[in-house]
Amino acid sequence: MTAPTPSAPLFDRLVIIGPGLIGSSILRRAHENRAIARELVASDIDAGVCARVRELGIADRVEADPARAVVDADCVILCVPVGAIGAVAAQVVPAMKHGAILSEVGSTKVSVITGVLPALASRPDIAFVPSHPMAGTEYSGPDAGFPSLFENRWCLLTPPEGTPPDAVARITALWQAMGAHIRTMTAEHHDRVCAIVSHLPHLLAFTICGTADDLAGETRSEVLDFAASGFRDFTRIAASDPTMWRDIFLNNREALLEMLDRFMADAHAMAKAIREGDDTVIVNRITRGRAIRRTLIENRQA
Ligand SMILES: NC(=O)c1ccc[n+]([C@@H]2O[C@H](COP(=O)([O-])OP(=O)(O)OC[C@H]3O[C@@H](n4cnc5c(N)ncnc54)[C@H](O)[C@@H]3O)[C@@H](O)[C@H]2O)c1
Numbered sequence: 001m002t003a004p005t006p007s008a009p010l011f012d013r014l015v016i017i018g019p020g021l022i023g024s025s026i027l028r029r030a031h032e033n034r035a036i037a038r039e040l041v042a043s044d045i046d047a048g049v050c051a052r053v054r055e056l057g058i059a060d061r062v063e064a065d066p067a068r069a070v071v072d073a074d075c076v077i078l079c080v081p082v083g084a085i086g087a088v089a090a091q092v093v094p095a096m097k098h099g100a101i102l103s104e105v106g107s108t109k110v111s112v113i114t115g116v117l118p119a120l121a122s123r124p125d126i127a128f129v130p131s132h133p134m135a136g137t138e139y140s141g142p143d144a145g146f147p148s149l150f151e152n153r154w155c156l157l158t159p160p161e162g163t164p165p166d167a168v169a170r171i172t173a174l175w176q177a178m179g180a181h182i183r184t185m186t187a188e189h190h191d192r193v194c195a196i197v198s199h200l201p202h203l204l205a206f207t208i209c210g211t212a213d214d215l216a217g218e219t220r221s222e223v224l225d226f227a228a229s230g231f232r233d234f235t236r237i238a239a240s241d242p243t244m245w246r247d248i249f250l251n252n253r254e255a256l257l258e259m260l261d262r263f264m265a266d267a268h269a270m271a272k273a274i275r276e277g278d279d280t281v282i283v284n285r286i287t288r289g290r291a292i293r294r295t296l297i298e299n300r301q302a
């Protein structure tokens with residue numbers, strides 16, 4: 001009796017451009033589970049990041065030149081800030097092999113897809129499958145990543161119309177191997193959803209920290225020293241990377257401003273209720289917030 005042949009890995013060569021928090025987490029998981037890719041290659045614009053990824057031993061090969069890194073890859077995932085994705089796609093696409101898959105993990109989608117499409121115009125053989133893992137932390141860089149980052153988290157796919165279903169199925173399998181659950185949607189819907197559940201909360205956190213800090217400066221008082229856990233929860237989010245968040249805000253401008261307008265209208269309604277002593281409006285608003293938190297906790301436990 002012959003031993004069963006182990007099934008081939010999902011990808012022969014998987015390339016991560018930008019092995020920071022997200023890219024290095026993908027590498028770590030794929031390094032642990034060799035059914036994901038036979039060979040892992042990483043490339044970064046920052047020589048220090050390349051050196052650190054070599055030290056960490058989470059890629060089989062590290063290339064400073066992204067065009068060299070992607071040669072013969074089955075799948076290339078761009079894990080760079082949103083504002084750099086289009087330019088990096090233009091650098092790597094001409095060097096990609098026939099029939100390979102290009103993916104990216106940007107936090108916004110409409111402008112990212114618009115930015116990548118020109119690079120693909122002369123390469124109809126390359127399938128493009130944008131993805132967005134709804135997982136992260138306030139830390140960045142290759143040391144911040146960890147293999148379980150995507151476990152039990154959503155990963156949103158926004159394949160443009162006409163993307164070959166086989167490529168979507170392979171990127172789905174990749175994220176499932178990362179431990180994520182998949183949802184497919186249009187880029188426009190993605191950007192509106194992320195504007196309210198991710199981008200606006202970050203905007204509020206950056207702003208409230210700035211307001212409190214200004215107040216401390218103006219009154220020369222120690223307001224921030226007394227911050228208890230409520231304010232500290234905001235400061236965790238506000239500690240996120242400035243380049244990443246500048247790019248997200250500027251690249252999801254319309255949806256973010258729409259959600260900000262809605263939020264400001266609701267905040268004004270709350271201010272009016274407080275001014276007028278309308279306890280029904282106040283209590284209703286707080287009760288809704290509490291119910292949302294409880295539902296999230298129950299769903300995560302399920
Ligand atoms: N941090 C999160 O919570 C989170 C979650 C989901 C998606 N994302 C998205 O993932 C992407 C990466 O985010 P991150 O948190 O891993 O960032 P990060 O800063 O940890 O890593 C980004 C890496 O990209 C490199 N880079 C930047 N420009 C480059 C270029 N032109 N060519 C090659 N490398 C380049 C940087 O040197 C860095 O090593 C962003 O698009 C972000 O919007 C982030």
Ligand SMILES: O=C(O)C(=O)C[C@]1(C(=O)O)C=C[C@@H](O)C=C1
Binds near residue numbers: 106133134137197
């Ligand atoms: O947990 C965090 O610190 C995050 O900011 C992660 C978070 C989010 O807002 O939930 C941030 C940006 C992403 O595009 C996806 C996830």
